Amino acid sequence: MPQQNRIIFSFLLLLNLFSTCIEAKEKIPSKEKITFLAKEACQYMKEDKFEKSLVKSRIALHYAIAIKDDNLIATIYNTIGANFDEMSEFDKAFFYYNKGLVYANKTKNYQLRNWLYNNLGNIYCFDKKQYEKGIFYYKKALEYSTKIKDSSQIVFTKLNITWAYFDIGRFDNGYPYLQFINKHHKKYGDESTIVALNMLNGMYYGHKMEREKANLFFKNAIRLGNKGQEKSDLSFSHLEYSKFLLKNGQYQQAYENLATYNTISAELNNEEKLKKVNVAGINLELDQYKREIDNIEAKYQTSQQVLIERQYKNKQISVIIIASLILIIILFYFFFQNTRLKQNNKLKDIQSKIQENIINASINGQETERKKIASFLHDNISALLSSAGLHLTVFTSQNQTPAQEIVKTKVLLKEAHDKVRDLSHELMPTLLARFGLFYALEDLCEKNSNSAIDFIYTSTLPTKIRYNEDFEMKMYFIVSELLNNITKHSQAKKGTVTIREHNESIHIHIHDNGKGFDTDKFEIIEGFGLNQTRSRINNLQGNLTINSKLNSGTSISILVPVVH
Incomplete structure (x- = not known):
């Protein structure tokens, strides 16, 4: 901006x-x-x-x-x-x-009029959301492209009209235009509109419940979008495909496509700024260090050449002077090596920080998307399913012997509502949002406990204490990830989670009596999940300490400054 x-x-x-x-x-x-x-x-x-x-x-x-x-x-x-x-x-x-x-x-420049009406139609439809005005302007543009017999512009304008009608659910109005595009696009269209055309066909056949055709067109749109350069059409294809899959009860695939849509949308909003900041910053640092290293190497080579020339010119110099020169060369060499090592370490530190920033940016994006999707599922999808179930309940109460299909539909709606609610709670636990971190962690220990492992929760802090919402969410998912690792890998029978606060910092100690591991080989076995956890804690200005021995369990200590 x-x-x-x-x-x-x-x-x-x-x-x-x-x-x-x-x-x-x-x-x-x-x-x-x-x-x-x-x-x-x-x-x-x-x-x-x-x-x-x-x-x-x-x-x-x-x-x-x-x-x-x-x-x-x-x-x-x-x-x-x-x-x-x-x-x-x-x-x-x-x-x-x-x-x-x-x-x-x-x-009488009909081509210019066509462009202007098309541009105004785009703003009315996609910015102001005034579709009736937008369609009016598109149709005016179509009049002028027809007058000048510009076939490619006719196809393009009819594509806009189809999209506008479909976007407001008026498929019957848009279908004649879609038929025309399907017939003439191969001859007069271009690659920039082929993704949108496949998406529109998918939307139409999805509306007509012709699932196989809809699936085929949506997949073609996504495949072609992945090959092309226009990310906006690809993102809309994933969004519309997600709506179609959700309508047909394919919730997992619908969620995956919705997540992809959110990811591409976020990339479209942020990739230019991130590219300028990150790439320019990295190149600047690398160029700076390269220049410093080149200067030092040049100085070293010059000094070496001078010393060699002196040796040739002064063959009768005493053994003591020669030994002194050799000693100076050795010391200079070690000094140079030490300087280079320090510079390499600095460069590695910078690269490590950049990697950590990338991981933190990814984690923050994931957490933001969790909140958005959980809110969307809870406030929209769950509410719609509940409303549908209520209408069916009223209907069945007015009919003494409702049809078997109605009864089954009620059961399916309730099951769908429960699954959406469970998914919403899994993405953003209700206890965490309503009652805070300590209620949520105590519930987390109880949920992770089973016949194979028992997690015991202990805290010296009142459960009603609340911190910053973002801080609570980050701490919750850190502990959740660690408990998940214990359950999957430790083969432990018992785990403990102990929480206390000291000097405006929260201290969480997690222990299990599992098989443990050799901390000397920790860097080798450390996986991406644990890297993410470490990056999260570093981002909160905290410390992570891991102590473990083979067959003696594992202790993990987390110390993070509190954000109220």
Whole structure:
């Protein structure tokens, strides 16, 4: 956003500057030069050089207004609107597209009118969510693309209309347009719309309950999306496929596709910023250390060469001086090696911190998605299932002998509701959200206890104490992961979880009487799960200590500053 604000500020500054220039007499360039300026602005926009594009656009617009060329004015307004559209400044884009349309309607440039109506339709449908207006503008665009017989633009516009109708559930209205696209896309379409076309076919056949066809089209959309560069169409394909799978009771696959949609959406929002920060930072550090090492090596090689030359020139130097020189060389060598080792260690530390930051970013993303999905399941899906069950209950109460299918449907709805509720609680435990960390940990010990292993929970702190919500969630999943490791790998019969607070830090001690392991080989056996746990604790400015011996159990101590 700071970059976009800077561009907008520069653009507004130029508006004032060129408004002042209008009052002064100046030489107006030819129409050909103004057209060239407008094309330059459009090219800069395609290269994502928005600031340069807006500057060129404003200069071209000033001259186009001076020569009163409606076609040029409309074209430049469209370019300005497209710049703001690319920067997600949709209100500004909407304003300039409308201004462009005013001038375009004074011309016979039907292709430009088609572009502007399509752009305005996109904003109405996908930003303002005013689908009826959006569809109206798409149909106006279709009129002009039909007049100029632009087959590829006709296919593209009908694809937009289909998407808009399907997005609001009006499949019968959108299907004639989909039929046309299916018939003509191979000849007039392009690779940028093939993913969306497969997704729309999947949505239609999913609506018609033709599961095999819907599955085939959704999978084609995802397969083609993974090969292409347009991640937004791929993310929507996963979202719509998730809705279809959920509708058909395939909850696991629905969840997986919803998770993939969330992941791709997060990548689309964050990958540019992360790429700039992380890659630039890493390259800067590596270049800095490489320069330092090269300088030291150059100095060392120069000193070595001087010493060799002196040895050749001074053959009659006494044995004591030669020994001294050799000693100096050895000391210098060790000093150089020590310096290089320190620099290599620094570089490794930086790489380790970068890796840890990546892991922490991944963990934070997972926890955020847990909360979102749990909230979505609890507040939306669970509520819908409950409502459906209630309606069936009212129906069966009014009919003395309800149909067997109705009874079975009630049972299936209740089972689905229970599964959604259990999944929601598994993603974000209710006890943790409502009553806090200590209630949740005590319940966690009880849930993990069974006939094979018994977990005993002990705490010196009142269970009603609450900490920061994010802190409680991180600590809960850390302990949950450690208990899960004990259950899977330790072969223990008994485990204990002891909690106390000291000097504004929470101390959690976890012990089991399992088979243990050799801590000398800890680095070798340490897995990604334990790496994640260590990274979580480091991110909380805490410490993790592990003590274990073969056949003597394992003790894990966690000390983390409290976040109230």
